[in-house]
Amino acid sequence: MKKLSEYGYRGSNINQRYDGLRFDNKTTFNKVTDVFHASVGHDEDQPAHLHVLDTNICATRCAEEYGNPCQRFCPAAVYEMVDDAATGKRRLQINFSNCVHCKTCDIMDPYQIINWVPPEGGGGPDYKNM
Amino acid sequence: MERESLEMDVVFVGAGPANLSGALHLARLVREYNxxxxxxxxxxxxxxxxxxGVIEKGASVGAHILSGAVMDPRALAELMPDYAEQGAPIETPVLEDEFLYLTKKRAIKSPITPPPLKNHGYHIVSQNRLTAWLGEKCEEAGVNIFPEFPGAEMLYDRDDRVIGVRTGDKGIDREGRQKANYEPGVDLFAKVTVLGEGARGSLTKQLSQRLNLNDGREPQVYSLGVKELWELPDDRFALGRVTHTLGYPSDTKTYGGGWIYGMPNRVISIGYVTGLDYGDPLLDPHAEFQRFKMHPFIARLLNGGKMIRYGAKTIAAGGLHAMPQLYADGVLLTGDCAGFLNSQRLKGIHTAIKSGMLAAETIFAALLAGDYSAGQLSRYERLVSESWITPELRSVRNFHAGFKGGRWLGMANAGLQFLTG
Structure with missing residues (x-):
């Protein structure tokens, strides 16, 4: 994966590749709706099984260089950059209970600091007829 | 609370087609010998x-299994010649093959289907149902399957020989504290541990780094498949039809392609594969799939239908030269975590099953010899190289790499391979 500047992007709009894309809930769905149809379940009261070794770079270096691509390469809306009310800064929120165990983050993270480990046994998707 | 341990002879990590086939085949070899x-x-x-023993992180066997899927039955027939009589959930033979090139507005049907995408004699399957059935067959054969037990770490002796696997703890809260239901993971000791974790297995990653199993190999390349099941209102997409697409919405620098398979009860499997060696940091494989569905040809097919299931899974697409060393002291690698998938044919179930069977034959010989060293287990690589897996994977070794120069180069490369392969 290239950096935004290397790929020729200008400006800060990280949605520009998909400007025309709408989720009509008939043919197209956002990730959260799709993930609902994977019947994913994880006990929420456990440590996140996506180990991000250094979350300090998310709001700084990664935002600038790649526009936080984890929000895009993850097909299950696990990674989300949010505004932290307490600090007023952006931070990474890991919605690990959405995870469908595809391992894309472990492969794609440009800094190779996401380590996917299995969550508590029994967690994950419940695929039927897939 | 004290950690329990259990002595087994062979532990398979991951209840997928590779390991379940391996466990079943091994149980049979031992029974017939005895x-x-x-x-x-x-x-x-x-x-x-x-x-x-087979440990599985999912709540049940098959719960974490997802594939397209069109299966070449070759390996299943070797594992179990009477698989149909044994109730394998294989009810849909491929009846029609179609290969489409999508421009932004149009779908151009190729007058011929490229030979690697010809699927006559194959079956459209639900891989998660097939896997659940294989699990039942294993249990009938006396294999112990432990769902809800993920492999958390490998166990080594002081000489770095693998001696088993530790399963994950249960009952740890979000702060890392023990809850009332806390149970430490179990140490499963085994003469041979078999990792069949699927693409980018977490234990395979630890093991390969520690024992340098990727030394001298090409880096693995991956693709991500994003899939939905749809119920259609009528028979507009024939049962047994297999459609593959190339072109829109992938840009010319990105490897990508779609599939639509006709399943029973007017259900279709529809999905889109994106090569994870893409360059654009703003690319979103799930959004690529949504765009694929908005193509006029696809949108018309889906109109009035209902999306009923969703899932996503990576596959290892690097082929023969990206495969790690498949053995070390006390351990073997099977299936997708070892890179056995044929990326050109988009098929890895048959090679996964075969890899599991060859692992079983290797372990059987090791049990007879009482030797579980890397030297003894290296027999596995020899069996793989002498089997039909190797010529099949050798013929596609440049396929995915060919797309790195862009789609047109990739298609030219693929076309040459279709002709020469």
């Missing part, structure tokens, strides 16, 4: 009872 000793048709000593 029977032959008992009735005097073979000389030697009985192996006695061989304890075979």
């Amino acid at each position: 029977e032959a000793i008992a009735n005097g048709t073979r000389a030697g000593e009985s192996l006695g009872e061989i304890e075979i």
Whole structure:
């Protein structure tokens, strides 16, 4: 994966590749709706099984260089950059209970600091007829 | 609370097609051997009872299994020649093959289907149902399957020989504290541990780094498949039809392609594969799939239908030269975590099953020899190289790499391979 500047992007709009894309809930769905149809379940009261070794770079270096691509390469809306009310800064929120165990983050993270480990046994998707 | 440990003979990590086939085949080899000793048709000593365990992180066997899928039944027929009579959930033979090139507005049907995408004689399957059925067959054969037990770390002796696997703890809260239901993971000791974790297995990653199993190999390349099941209102997409697409919405620098398979009860499997060696940091594989569905040809097909299931899974697409060393002291690698998938044919179930069977044959020989060293287990790589897997994977070794120069180069490369392969 290239950096935004290397790929020729200008400006800060990280949605520009998909400007025309709408989720009509008939043919197209956002990730959260799709993930609902994977019947994913994880006990929420456990440590996140996506180990991000250094979350300090998310709001700084990664935002600038790649526009936080984890929000895009993850097909299950696990990674989300949010505004932290307490600090007023952006931070990474890991919605690990959405995870469908595809391992894309472990492969794609440009800094190779996401380590996917299995969550508590029994967690994950419940695929039927897939 | 004290950590429990359990001595087994062979532990398989991951209840997918590779490992379940391996466990089943091994149980049968041992049973047949012991029977032959008992009735005097073979000389030697009985192996006695061989304890075979399979651990699986999912809540049930098959819960984490997802594939397209069109299956070449070759390996399943070797594992179980009467698989149909044994109730394998394989009810849909491929009846029609179609290969489409999508421009932004149009779908251009190729007058011929490229030979690697010809699927006559194959079956459209639900891989998660097929896997659940394989799990039942394993249990009938005396294999112990432990769902809800993920492998958390490998166990090594002081010489870095693998001696088993530790399963994950249960009952740890979000702050890392023990809850009332806390149970530490179990140490499963085994003569041979078999990792069949699927693409980018977490234990495979630890093991490969520690024992340098990727030394001298090309880096693995991956693709991500994003899939939905749809119920259509009528028979507009024929049962047994297999459609593959190339072109829109992938940009010309990105490897990508779609599939639509006609399943029973007017259900279709529809999905989109994106090569994870893409360059654009703003690319979103799920959004690529949504765009694929908005193509006029696809949108018309889906109109009035209902999306009923969703899932996503990576596959290892690097082929022969990206495969790690498949063995070390006390351990073997099977299936997708070892890179056995044929990326050109988009098929890895048959090679996964075969890899599991060859692992079983290797372990059986090791049990007879009482030797679980890397030297003994290297027999596995020899069996793989002598099997039909290797010529099949050799013929596609440049396929995905060919797309790195862009789609047109990739298609030219693929076209040459279709002709020469």
